[in-house]
Amino acid sequence: MTSAGIRDRVAIVGMGCTRFGELWDQGTNDLLTDAAIECTTSAGVAIDAIDAFWLGTLGAGNSGITLSKPLKIGYKPVTRVENFCATGSEAFRNACYAVASGAYDTAMAIGVEKLKDTGYSGLTGIRLVGDGTDPGLSSPAAFSFLAPSYGHKYGVDRVQMKEVMSRIAFKNHQNGARNPRAQFQKEVSMETIAKAPLVAGDLGVFDCSGVSDGSAAAIICRVEDAHKYCDNPLYVKALAFVAGPAAGPIDPEYDYTTFEEVVRSAADAYAQAGITDPRAQLAMAEVHDCFTPTELVLMEDLGFAERGTAWKEVLAGTFDRDGELPVNPDGGLKSFGHPIGASGLRMLFECWLQLRGEAPPDRQIDTVGAGRTLGLTHNLGGAPGEGVSFVGIVGTELG
């Protein structure tokens, strides 16, 4: 796969992110408005100064009107996009391309989801009419296949796998506990995680991401304009996206221990950004930990650990907030929550805070102080063997 990329051609100059959670007193319009206002305030511009908008949502609304109406945008181009759980990243990617093309001077990417108050716990959204033979596995069920498959392939027994999965949830809850915007702000013990009621396979309640409401937004402009708005912008180094052939459910070669879509999009992103050793070069990574075994597999797919070794690295604390490569320092989908359309932009929001040294001292990562300047966001959609994947890289320095 080749993609030229748009390295160092656009910059993020403002961001906003609501608290995520069960926000019973806030509707979609409130969430969008709050994220957009924080975002424009952060960039020091009025909403009128934004030329075009990309709205990402799985199911909070159709069309650009979902955004233009609550924000009173007037008569501006607003594009609504959807790409499964990678929807927020997709809104960001398209807004970046629009600015890089020269079509607009400024664009806002904003994502939102209102999963509560739907009368259903879990993902809602469109169920396409099939022929009645679809077994209709839930998301936890589809992702639960990763755990026994990984354990079987690499000789990790069921008890050890449960410990590894619990360790990932433990880490993400520790991080979320320090984050006032996170859905779950409590540390949870390994024992509580491991003994929680099962949801699907060996996945317990604490192995699953938070079902939540929330919104996040970014303002993008060309790099040469960035300092008009912001003293310390984030430069976009890479944007990679892959939709796979979705053959996993019928292909006996697929072994449920990897996401080929992630491997491909990561390779593309690293090539665009000129990264050869992500584990050593990145200051942090925000990855799509929809379920704990997903984060485990991602550590290998993204090149942070050799095949078959990520489980040991997890137990060794490599990806802890004070580890060699902090992963999900904001708590991740697990603890920060997963309002679908907002998640990709929420990941960028953590890069925005951490890489620019604006995270509170009690959770600022050390890798930034040590001179690393790059952050990775990874957003996954679909299920193992039939998914889409986004990998983006941002940094605080040009070149």
Next chain:
Amino acid sequence: VGAVIDFDGGGRYRGEMTDVDPESVAVGTRVAMTFRRLYSTDGIHNYFWKARPVTDGTIGEPEPVQPGAHRAEGAPAS
């Protein structure tokens, strides 16, 4: 119980298991296909294939086990 079923001689189906104790399912469990009710809506039933463990050899008489044959990959799902 959800599972990924690989067939002897090639082919894969991802679907449901039936007549099974979820705790007994592991990677490599041999299964046979059986035609069962999948959905019922407003009294109308929809039938399709499910997998169940081979227990007595009368259904799905196994070949000498080949590596990778007839594996139920994954664990109890729902």
